[in-house]
Amino acid sequence: AQSVTQLDSQVPVFEEAPVELRCNYSSSVSVYLFWYVQYPNQGLQLLLKYLSGSTLVKGINGFEAEFNKSQTSFHLRKPSVHISDTAEYFCAVRYSSASKIIFGSGTRLSIRP
Amino acid sequence: GAGVSQSPSNKVTEKGKDVELRCDPISGHTALYWYRQSLGQGLEFLIYFQGNSAPDKSGLPSDRFSAERTGGSVSTLTIQRTQQEDSAVYLCASSLQGGDTEAFFGQGTRLTVV
Numbered sequence: 001a002q003s004v005t006q007l008d009s010q011v012p013v014f015e016e017a018p019v020e021l022r023c024n025y026s027s028s029v030s031v032y033l034f035w036y037v038q039y040p041n042q043g044l045q046l047l048l049k050y051l052s053g054s055t056l057v058k059g060i061n062g063f064e065a066e067f068n069k070s071q072t073s074f075h076l077r078k079p080s081v082h083i084s085d086t087a088e089y090f091c092a093v094r095y096s097s098a099s100k101i102i103f104g105s106g107t108r109l110s111i112r113p
Numbered sequence: 114g115a116g117v118s119q120s121p122s123n124k125v126t127e128k129g130k131d132v133e134l135r136c137d138p139i140s141g142h143t144a145l146y147w148y149r150q151s152l153g154q155g156l157e158f159l160i161y162f163q164g165n166s167a168p169d170k171s172g173l174p175s176d177r178f179s180a181e182r183t184g185g186s187v188s189t190l191t192i193q194r195t196q197q198e199d200s201a202v203y204l205c206a207s208s209l210q211g212g213d214t215e216a217f218f219g220q221g222t223r224l225t226v227v
Binding site: 046090100104105106 | 204216221
Protein backbone atom coordinates (compact mmCIF):
# COMPACT_ATOMS: atom_id res chain seq x y z
CA ALA A 1 0.00 0.00 0.00
CA GLN A 2 1.13 3.54 -0.66
CA SER A 3 2.06 5.25 2.59
CA VAL A 4 4.27 7.78 4.30
CA THR A 5 5.62 7.26 7.81
CA GLN A 6 6.88 9.92 10.16
CA LEU A 7 8.08 7.97 13.16
CA ASP A 8 8.52 10.94 15.49
CA SER A 9 5.32 12.70 16.50
CA GLN A 10 7.26 15.25 18.55
CA VAL A 11 10.88 16.39 18.48
CA PRO A 12 12.12 18.78 21.19
CA VAL A 13 15.49 20.44 20.58
CA PHE A 14 17.45 23.31 22.04
CA GLU A 15 17.88 26.50 20.08
CA GLU A 16 20.92 26.47 17.76
CA ALA A 17 21.12 22.66 17.93
CA PRO A 18 20.87 20.53 14.78
CA VAL A 19 17.69 18.62 14.01
CA GLU A 20 16.62 15.75 11.80
CA LEU A 21 13.00 14.87 11.12
CA ARG A 22 12.55 11.42 9.70
CA CYS A 23 10.34 10.36 6.81
CA ASN A 24 10.00 7.00 5.12
CA TYR A 25 7.72 6.05 2.25
CA SER A 26 6.60 2.75 0.79
CA SER A 27 8.77 1.67 -2.07
CA SER A 28 8.04 2.61 -5.63
CA VAL A 29 9.87 2.95 -8.92
CA SER A 30 9.52 6.69 -8.98
CA VAL A 31 8.23 9.18 -6.49
CA TYR A 32 7.88 12.89 -5.97
CA LEU A 33 8.64 13.93 -2.39
CA PHE A 34 7.69 17.04 -0.46
CA TRP A 35 8.09 18.60 2.98
CA TYR A 36 5.45 21.07 4.13
CA VAL A 37 5.48 23.24 7.24
CA GLN A 38 2.53 24.49 9.27
CA TYR A 39 3.36 27.32 11.68
CA PRO A 40 1.00 27.84 14.63
CA ASN A 41 -2.41 29.03 13.49
CA GLN A 42 -1.31 29.21 9.87
CA GLY A 43 -1.88 27.20 6.71
CA LEU A 44 0.49 24.70 5.15
CA GLN A 45 3.30 25.92 2.94
CA LEU A 46 5.93 24.12 0.92
CA LEU A 47 9.37 23.83 2.49
CA LEU A 48 11.10 21.88 -0.28
CA LYS A 49 10.54 19.17 -2.87
CA TYR A 50 12.46 16.39 -4.59
CA LEU A 51 11.62 15.61 -8.18
CA SER A 52 14.76 14.07 -9.70
CA GLY A 53 18.48 14.66 -10.01
CA SER A 54 20.59 15.61 -7.02
CA THR A 55 19.55 13.70 -3.92
CA LEU A 56 20.22 16.68 -1.65
CA VAL A 57 17.49 19.27 -1.86
CA LYS A 58 17.68 22.71 -0.28
CA GLY A 59 14.59 24.56 0.84
CA ILE A 60 13.56 27.73 2.57
CA ASN A 61 14.72 28.85 6.01
CA GLY A 62 17.93 26.82 5.88
CA PHE A 63 16.27 23.41 5.71
CA GLU A 64 17.49 20.62 3.45
CA ALA A 65 16.46 17.04 2.81
CA GLU A 66 18.21 14.02 1.39
CA PHE A 67 16.52 11.47 -0.85
CA ASN A 68 17.75 7.94 -0.22
CA LYS A 69 16.23 5.50 -2.68
CA SER A 70 17.69 2.34 -1.14
CA GLN A 71 16.29 3.22 2.28
CA THR A 72 13.12 4.82 0.87
CA SER A 73 13.72 7.83 3.09
CA PHE A 74 13.53 11.59 2.75
CA HIS A 75 14.77 13.00 6.06
CA LEU A 76 14.64 16.72 6.75
CA ARG A 77 17.60 18.44 8.42
CA LYS A 78 18.70 21.82 9.67
CA PRO A 79 22.15 22.42 11.16
CA SER A 80 21.01 25.07 13.65
CA VAL A 81 17.39 25.70 14.61
CA HIS A 82 15.79 28.92 15.73
CA ILE A 83 12.78 29.59 17.93
CA SER A 84 10.89 30.61 14.79
CA ASP A 85 11.20 27.06 13.45
CA THR A 86 8.63 25.91 15.98
CA ALA A 87 5.96 24.32 13.79
CA GLU A 88 4.52 21.05 12.57
CA TYR A 89 6.30 19.45 9.64
CA PHE A 90 4.64 17.11 7.18
CA CYS A 91 6.32 14.77 4.74
CA ALA A 92 4.34 13.98 1.59
CA VAL A 93 4.69 11.76 -1.46
CA ARG A 94 3.12 11.48 -4.87
CA TYR A 95 3.61 8.15 -6.60
CA SER A 96 2.86 9.22 -10.14
CA SER A 97 2.22 12.38 -12.05
CA ALA A 98 -1.53 11.89 -12.00
CA SER A 99 -2.09 10.69 -8.46
CA LYS A 100 -3.02 12.22 -5.14
CA ILE A 101 -0.48 13.51 -2.62
CA ILE A 102 -0.26 11.37 0.50
CA PHE A 103 0.80 13.01 3.76
CA GLY A 104 2.47 11.62 6.84
CA SER A 105 1.08 12.12 10.32
CA GLY A 106 3.35 15.08 10.99
CA THR A 107 6.19 15.88 13.41
CA ARG A 108 5.81 18.68 15.92
CA LEU A 109 9.13 20.49 16.33
CA SER A 110 9.46 22.42 19.57
CA ILE A 111 12.47 24.61 20.22
CA ARG A 112 13.73 25.24 23.75
CA PRO A 113 15.71 28.43 24.45
CA GLY B 114 -7.73 35.20 -6.56
CA ALA B 115 -4.16 35.04 -5.35
CA GLY B 116 -4.57 31.89 -3.33
CA VAL B 117 -6.89 29.04 -2.48
CA SER B 118 -10.00 30.38 -0.78
CA GLN B 119 -12.20 28.34 1.54
CA SER B 120 -15.52 29.24 3.07
CA PRO B 121 -16.75 29.41 5.69
CA SER B 122 -13.68 29.67 7.88
CA ASN B 123 -15.64 28.30 10.82
CA LYS B 124 -18.82 26.27 10.95
CA VAL B 125 -20.72 25.04 13.98
CA THR B 126 -23.54 22.64 13.25
CA GLU B 127 -25.85 20.38 15.15
CA LYS B 128 -25.45 16.63 14.97
CA GLY B 129 -27.54 15.22 12.15
CA LYS B 130 -27.51 18.36 10.00
CA ASP B 131 -25.95 18.56 6.54
CA VAL B 132 -23.07 20.95 5.81
CA GLU B 133 -21.44 22.25 2.65
CA LEU B 134 -17.85 23.46 2.53
CA ARG B 135 -16.63 25.49 -0.41
CA CYS B 136 -13.23 25.74 -2.08
CA ASP B 137 -12.11 28.22 -4.73
CA PRO B 138 -8.81 26.99 -6.20
CA ILE B 139 -6.10 29.10 -7.76
CA SER B 140 -7.10 30.09 -11.27
CA GLY B 141 -5.69 27.69 -13.85
CA HIS B 142 -5.03 24.87 -11.42
CA THR B 143 -6.46 21.66 -12.79
CA ALA B 144 -5.92 19.52 -9.69
CA LEU B 145 -7.91 19.95 -6.49
CA TYR B 146 -7.60 18.03 -3.22
CA TRP B 147 -9.60 17.78 -0.01
CA TYR B 148 -7.98 16.70 3.24
CA ARG B 149 -9.15 16.45 6.83
CA GLN B 150 -6.97 17.41 9.79
CA SER B 151 -8.17 16.32 13.19
CA LEU B 152 -6.65 17.57 16.45
CA GLY B 153 -3.20 16.08 16.81
CA GLN B 154 -3.56 14.09 13.61
CA GLY B 155 -1.97 14.34 10.22
CA LEU B 156 -3.65 15.16 6.96
CA GLU B 157 -6.18 12.52 6.00
CA PHE B 158 -6.76 12.36 2.25
CA LEU B 159 -10.43 12.58 1.24
CA ILE B 160 -10.77 13.15 -2.50
CA TYR B 161 -8.74 14.28 -5.53
CA PHE B 162 -9.95 15.89 -8.76
CA GLN B 163 -7.68 16.08 -11.80
CA GLY B 164 -9.00 17.82 -14.88
CA ASN B 165 -11.76 15.86 -16.59
CA SER B 166 -10.67 12.52 -15.15
CA ALA B 167 -12.85 10.60 -12.74
CA PRO B 168 -12.09 11.77 -9.20
CA ASP B 169 -10.16 9.60 -6.77
CA LYS B 170 -12.69 9.13 -3.98
CA SER B 171 -10.73 6.45 -2.15
CA GLY B 172 -10.31 8.55 1.00
CA LEU B 173 -13.93 9.41 1.69
CA PRO B 174 -14.67 7.83 5.09
CA SER B 175 -18.32 7.01 4.50
CA ASP B 176 -21.17 7.52 2.07
CA ARG B 177 -22.19 10.58 4.09
CA PHE B 178 -19.29 12.39 2.44
CA SER B 179 -19.40 13.58 -1.15
CA ALA B 180 -17.72 16.23 -3.25
CA GLU B 181 -18.17 17.79 -6.63
CA ARG B 182 -16.23 20.16 -8.77
CA THR B 183 -18.24 22.31 -11.13
CA GLY B 184 -16.75 23.59 -14.36
CA GLY B 185 -13.32 22.42 -13.36
CA SER B 186 -13.05 25.17 -10.79
CA VAL B 187 -15.02 25.59 -7.56
CA SER B 188 -15.48 22.51 -5.40
CA THR B 189 -18.01 21.72 -2.68
CA LEU B 190 -17.54 19.08 -0.01
CA THR B 191 -20.84 17.93 1.47
CA ILE B 192 -21.23 16.03 4.72
CA GLN B 193 -24.69 14.63 5.34
CA ARG B 194 -26.11 13.77 8.76
CA THR B 195 -23.05 15.10 10.54
CA GLN B 196 -21.61 13.23 13.52
CA GLN B 197 -19.39 14.51 16.31
CA GLU B 198 -16.44 12.57 14.90
CA ASP B 199 -16.70 14.71 11.77
CA SER B 200 -15.38 17.68 13.77
CA ALA B 201 -12.05 18.67 12.21
CA VAL B 202 -10.38 21.20 9.98
CA TYR B 203 -11.13 20.54 6.33
CA LEU B 204 -8.35 21.66 4.02
CA CYS B 205 -8.53 22.24 0.31
CA ALA B 206 -5.50 22.46 -1.97
CA SER B 207 -4.93 22.98 -5.67
CA SER B 208 -2.06 22.49 -8.07
CA LEU B 209 -1.12 22.55 -11.72
CA GLN B 210 -1.11 19.26 -13.57
CA GLY B 211 2.01 17.16 -13.17
CA GLY B 212 3.77 15.15 -10.52
CA ASP B 213 6.40 17.76 -9.84
CA THR B 214 3.95 20.48 -8.95
CA GLU B 215 3.33 21.49 -5.37
CA ALA B 216 -0.08 21.79 -3.81
CA PHE B 217 -1.14 25.19 -2.50
CA PHE B 218 -3.38 25.06 0.56
CA GLY B 219 -6.25 27.18 1.73
CA GLN B 220 -6.66 28.24 5.36
CA GLY B 221 -9.24 25.55 5.96
CA THR B 222 -12.75 25.32 7.38
CA ARG B 223 -12.99 24.42 11.05
CA LEU B 224 -16.09 22.27 11.47
CA THR B 225 -17.52 21.68 14.92
CA VAL B 226 -20.43 19.29 15.34
CA VAL B 227 -22.32 19.76 18.62
